[in-house]
Amino acid sequence: MTATPEEALEQAALAGIHCLPIPTPFAVGRVNCYLIEDEPLTLVDTGPNSGKALDELTARLAERGHELSDLELIVVTHQHIDHLGLVEILVEHSGAEVAALGAAAQRLAAFDEDAEAEDEFAVEVMLRNGIPEDVTVALRSVSRSFRGWGSQVTVTRPLVDGGTLELRDRRLEVLHRPGHSPSDTIFWDEQRRILIAADHLLPKISSNPLITRPLDGSSKRTQALVTYIESLQKTREMPAEIVLPGHGEPITEHAGLIDSRMNGYDRRKEKIHRLIAERPRNAYEIAQALWGNVAVTQAFLTLSEVIGHADLLVNEGRVHETDDGTVIRYEAT
Secondary structure (H helix, E strand, O other): OOOOHHHHHHHHHHOOEEEEEEOOOOOOOOEEEEEEOOOOOEEEOOOOOOHHHHHHHHHHHHHOOOOHHHOOEEEOOOOOHHHHOOHHHHHHHHOOEEEEEHHHHHHHHOHHHHHHHHHHHHHHHHHHOOOOHHHHHHHHHHHHHHHHHOOOOOOOEEEOOOOEEEOOOOEEEEEEOOOOOOOOEEEEEOOOOEEEEEOOOOOOOOOOOOOOOOOOOOOOOOOHHHHHHHHHHHHHOOOOOEEEEOOOOOEOOHHHHHHHHHHHHHHHHHHHHHHHHHOOEOHHHHHHHHHOOOOHHHHHHHHHHHHHHHHHHHHOOOEEEEEOOOOEEEEEO
């Protein structure tokens, strides 16, 4: 019989993994950090860089009989600021080691420079896909205002895909599952059938595969949704009984949830194909046809979603891109 989310949390706690929901200023709500009571005492993700988040994390640790200074290892699952913002402060308090995907270490260490490069990349993508320049200026301003919630991260224990993170009482397999971000990393406790998945798989909302610069720093945009679907297919085959997500309740039937997400991608893909079949459109026009006037703060999210599904159609040979040197449009083949 499948466990309820509450029972799954209890089972994880009995295995020494405790969920610490930390407040964020973002629409997604609280972020789940996970305290692993083992040697070394380990915290997976930290919450954003804010006094409120730090106060609540301190209180949650105290409930478990720990102080910030007791932390010995901090694990960063991916590059988004709601998951890593407090790393620098926590390291100052504790001297903890920091483990993260080695391929992302250089990007994480240069947070401000990387954020600026990411914004420049995003503006170029938006302009090339039909978003008006005034929207890109406003969105870049919003993005800059968010940077204070983040932090640079000095990785002292680089992790590799397929490697292991060894604690005294458990062995976590490190699995790179890019898509939602290029650095998404999940941690598999095969013995206990528990998967710490961060934002790779969420219970209530689909993880938006954001168009981002590749980890290697090249300027070629990734096919984020294509990559994400490949990652989800790998995760679907895992015999996990409990999936601990970065937001929301534990997932106890991950294969069914992934199947549902795949069906959703298929439905949206077909809807976008119908719009393109009516007439050639750029990605921003498709977004407007789907969602009307999109809020400035959502412009890049919706654009990522449209381009991701268009990539699927292009790869299937049902749609092709045309480029007039200024804007990319999609036409049905």
